[in-house]
Amino acid sequence: MADDTGAAASGAHEATAKPRVAVLYGGQSSEHSVSCVTAAGVLRAIDTDRFDVVEVGITRSGQWTSPVVDPRTHAFGSDELPQVLPSESTVQLFTDAQGSAARGAELIRLGPDGAASSLGGIDVVLPLLHGPFGEDGTLQGLLELLGVPYVGAGMLASAVGMDKHFMKLAFDAAGLQVGRWETITARQWVADPDAAVHRVQGLELPVFVKPARAGSSVGITRVDDWAQLDAALAAAREHDPKVVVEEGIDGREIECGVLGSPGDAAARASLLGEIVVDHQADPAAFYDFAAKYQDEAAADLRCPAELPAEVTEEIRRQAVVAFDSIDGEGLCRADFFYTADGKILINEVNTMPGFTPISMYPQVWKAAGMSFSELITELIDLALERPIGLR
Structure with a gap:
């Protein structure tokens, strides 16, 4: 990355004298659309007198990109759930720029021809990501390695x-x-699914079958009859090979x-x-x-x-x-x-x-x-x- 690009970004950042916040949203989990609506609410409410804001969307496939659609417009209510759309340019995060607290990073946009342009330095990341690959410690680990401050729990607490x-x-x-619960890991399910089901049936009905590492009630089924259990386990395993079954x-x-x-x-x-x-x-x-x-x-x-x-x-x-x-x-x-x-x-x-x-x-x-x-x-x-x- 050329030195003059980073210098220009740092200079522009210093002129604002306001912490610059990178708002990350979207992501690769089943809660992608929830993250988009979360970002809409936060971006409409954030104090722009206190902070400069730059939005970075993450598509369902994992591409970091500048928004194609204004994230402030994302909402539930239509037939189509909101999402981050892919673009020809990709956004990357580098640590060759210093923020206002002598920490931080620089956002770079890479065009389809490989040409790079700076989106400016950032001081802190606000990761509005729900579910795996965003809320589970993976992103937090990346930001720790880059030395970039971020809002929320660290790696262990997130995981x-x-x-x-x-x-x-x-x-x-x-x-x-x-409450009482049982866990079925992927290894246990492959090794002896009958034993796993037998453990679960030691709980009292109704039970709730859940992906172990998902949120927003995605993949959850209420089971009132043990005949429903196989279908409920299959639904949860679509989101996570590890399943938790909780007694109601x-x-x-x-x-x-x-x-x-x-x-x-x-x-x-x-x-x-x-x-x-x-x-x-x-x-x-x-x-x-x-x-x-x-x-x-x-x-x-x-x-x-x-x-x-x-x-x-x-x-x-x-x-x-x-x-x-x-x-x-x-x-x-x-x-x-x-x-x-x-x-x-x-x-x-x-x-x-x-x-x-x-x-x-x-x-x-x-x-x-x-x-x-x-x-x-x-x-x-x-x-x-x-x-x-x-x-």
């Missing part, structure tokens, strides 16, 4: 927070109560946002939100992909959740414990069940929760007095403060 099996082990080790829990679905704090201060917990699914219309209904993103009438998101004060504080406490149990950084959303007999069971954490207009994470912080724009600013500031590498 553990993506894998429902290891996540539950971390919760259990931290003293949190989890009869309880209220409560969510809590967690936000890191500057320095070594303890993480903060938001007010609580509750997901109320209409079981009168469909007793077997659950908060699946359609209910989350495509049918606003399928579920009611209530914030703040109406719970006894002592229960609210205990769930908020446990949310921070869950965040710490996976060595979380930046943010997460912790999801719980609260049963009729007063038990609190943690279901999972999400290290990059959705930021769509109807997502719970921004809503619970808004209820706590922090606007969407302020929340994004806080996350970027935390990322700029955090050192790269072991910490």
